[in-house]
Amino acid sequence: MALMSYAQAAAEALAAAMRADARIVALGEDLGRGGVFGQYRAAAPDGTLRPLQAEFGAERVIDTPISEANIMGAAVGMALAGLKPVVEMRVIDFALCAMDELVNQAAKNRYMFGGQGRVPLVARMPIGIWSASAAQHSQSLEAWFAHLPGLAVVCPATPQDNYSLLTAALASGDPVVYLEHKELWSRQGEVDPAQPVPLGKARIARAGKDLTLVTWSRTLHESLAAAETLAREGIDIEVLDLRTLWPWDRATVLDACAKTKRLFVAHEAVQVAGFGAEIAAAVAEELGCPVKRLGAPRIPVGYAPTLEAEARVDAEKIASAVRAWLGARD
């Protein structure tokens, strides 16, 4: 057990995996200095954080040109030739320059070549609003990738999960879209390196009886804050951290909703055609229970604080929506 940041947790998981498996390499812009968010800096023996390149060398922690298409495409080629690449896209908005390589190549390779090859690739594509970063550095596009056969989609919300889920992603043997949230980098938490978290397993972050709130990534913390506010008002909600969007943990969600009889999904991504719709539809189909969603309005994220706030799904908005819904039941 050690206290560390969400960013460091990922770096420690990667470092441990690289020590155990010489085939794992990382490639992306500015990795040599530890990544622009420090997400490639792990603890040195003296306890200070240092770039992974200091331990693993420039051949395994590879600084690249600003060539997103080739970073992702090269990772596919590396995987086919026997390596296990970790791809750094810096922000998911930049990963859009690598869509052919991710969607047509990485995600399709195993299937369309009849299982001749595998593409064990982890694409780190940080999501989310990052204060005052505006429309091209703030998107949450996880639903795009949940829609694509051939990809797993992971959205860790805590340092522990960032450690354990990155470890699981590196072991999965298939392409994983790994979506860290930029406003979680400095979030501190206890991490037990020995605690496994499999892909596709949700976590009950708070037990409750009046409603099941399903969420992921940074919105988990907003949801837990909303739950505390609501608890003071006598509303007891359950909060479920989905953690993995594909595969998603239907069993845990359905069990929880069968108990509370209501589903509320909250996410930072735009509500229209968001992954919340998939969960809501599944719960409605299976249980016939009432569902509600709260995501962002269908607007780009604006720069000014007053505009950015409109795109945020925060604790107050979540509490208010839940309150309005449950208040209307009586």
Next chain:
Amino acid sequence: MNDAPARAERLLALYRTMARIRAFEDAAEEASQGGVQVWGMEASATPARVRGPLHLSTGQEAVAAGVCIHLERDDLLTSTHRGHGHTLAKGADMTRMMCELFGRATGYNKGKGGSMHIADFSVGMLGANGVVAAGIPIATGAAHALKILRRPNIVACFFGDGAINRGPFLEGLNWAQVYGLPVLFVCEDNRIAATTPTRTMTAGSGAAARARALGIEAQAVDGNDVEAVDRAAGELVARVRTGRPALLHAITYRIKGHVSVDPGAYRDAAEVERARQDDPIARARGALAALGLAGRVDAIDAEVRAEVARALAAADAAPWPEPAEAYRDVLDAGAGTWR
């Protein structure tokens, strides 16, 4: 080759590869007639046995043969949507290829890929690709891995003239040069991008000039002269084996349309006729006849005809993939369901 008998044997080997590619393309083309309604043609009552888009490399065989004769089994190769020739030249089995074109369970991809995704990973052929220029980043990454893994092999990366106008061409060439990677880029220039003449859409002097601008050694060659391709590729491959990228710009001609059911009527008939006169296989056959080897050529042709006949018969007889195969090899975590 100064040594005449050695030259003759090498030319016979190149001829055999070209003849196998031509025969495969001709058979696949015939098997593709009828089925799907594309390019304004009506579907016939007889469904085609090769149903999907079929991009033929007819007329371009010398490029595949002349480059791949320099590759070892553990060298790697990436290809294009027009990739049958590269696949055969790299050592794939014709019958399993034909089965794949027919969509059968016994094909290389278990019927999941067809012509556009033909591949034989067991001989280092990492796949044809449905997206122009998509093989370039994959090839550079494979070469990067070979370097990291201290393997002695190289990667041959085939792409068309249209690909040099896509971003991955610049990104991949720059990458290969920056890291010093063993990759031979081969621009197989058939002078037309789908139905658009490439010269009308390409600024500057083409692939070799663009490579040289990045400091990459490049050569242009008559891609219909298989011995010239062999020589140029040999020089460049020797350089690539020392850990530096190189580019070969092989200028050839696509005798057929963009896909097999495209008659290519948008082209000047005189231009096509000139290209037919410049057929690389006819040129090689002429050279071999001049060496007194017409009989050997006839024997090769007969062997190739028999090989294609076996491939067609096997593909006709092979089973379709089971519907359950549609759900396999998607991914291990959460694969192959609706939900």
